[in-house]
């Protein structure tokens with residue numbers, strides 16, 4: 001991401017995305033210096049909103065990488081939000097925005113404050129920023145992902161039902177909401193409303209899909225998806241023996257077993273440039289292993305560094321093999337009928 005740091009508050013870096021700078025130039029061009037000042041105040045408000053989320057999130061032990069400012073708004077990038085703290089974390093942003101908005105509006109009626117002049121119209125700075133903050137808070141309360149309201153709705157639903165179902169309902173509510181917004185946007189020729197509607201629609205479905213994948217991956221264990229048919233080689237076998245096995249079984253990688261113990265792994269890529277007479281012992285690599293009850297999430301993580309993982313039982317004996325191709329096939333099958341399969345697996 002093309003962004004650079006402008007400040008660090010409460011230990012959280014605040015970064016500006018490059019497109020944000022371009023937008024500032026445009027704002028200055030069309031609305032002049034006063035427009036630019038107003039815009040900067042608006043984005044300071046967005047930062048405060050995100051800081052409010054981040055502050056509560058930090059209290060719940062969430063790691064906050066940074067707050068990124070994009071032309072469409074701010075984003076606090078944090079590690080996974082714990083289910084328990086979600087309601088408080090989500091509601092903190094709108095509360096701060098609305099309180100700040102009310103404070104600024106009241107303050108403005110007491111002391112007045114500077115007046116900005118944009119395209120011939122006067123804007124009292126405090127009142128305008130105050131109203132924008134109230135709008136920011138209320139808008140974020142819309143019950144649709146990725147708005148805070150979507151998370152609040154999910155957290156409230158999750159106190160009555162399981163998390164996945166709560167997410168599904170919140171996500172459907174969000175999609176209906178985005179259709180309504182889209183309709184308004186089209187009828188009023190409002191391009192910004194149309195863009196926001198599409199953004200919400202995308203966010204709503206994304207949130208649910210990501211969670212479904214995560215929940216399902218956690219329930220699927222290595223032993224459910226491993227190939228239990230083990231064709232192995234011995235360290236003293238030659239590359240020629242291995243080629244013969246590959247020809248016969250057409251697996252692209254093999255465990256190397258010595259005295260019943262897994263001691264290495266050898267694959268097609270390891271033999272392409274060596275002579276037929278070389279012993280497997282001289283070209284084998286250390287195997288990547290997982291326990292039988294490792295989750296699909298763990299397996300996918302391990303497959304980042306190897307083309308296949310070996311599934312070991314409690315006595316450290318090889319029980320099966322999972323290759324990258326196996327996992328890709330499993331993901332395709334899950335996409336087809338996720339719920340049915342998950343029911344069978346959790347039996």
Ligand SMILES: [Zn+2]
Nearest residue numbers: 093094140148
């Ligand atoms: Zn928010």
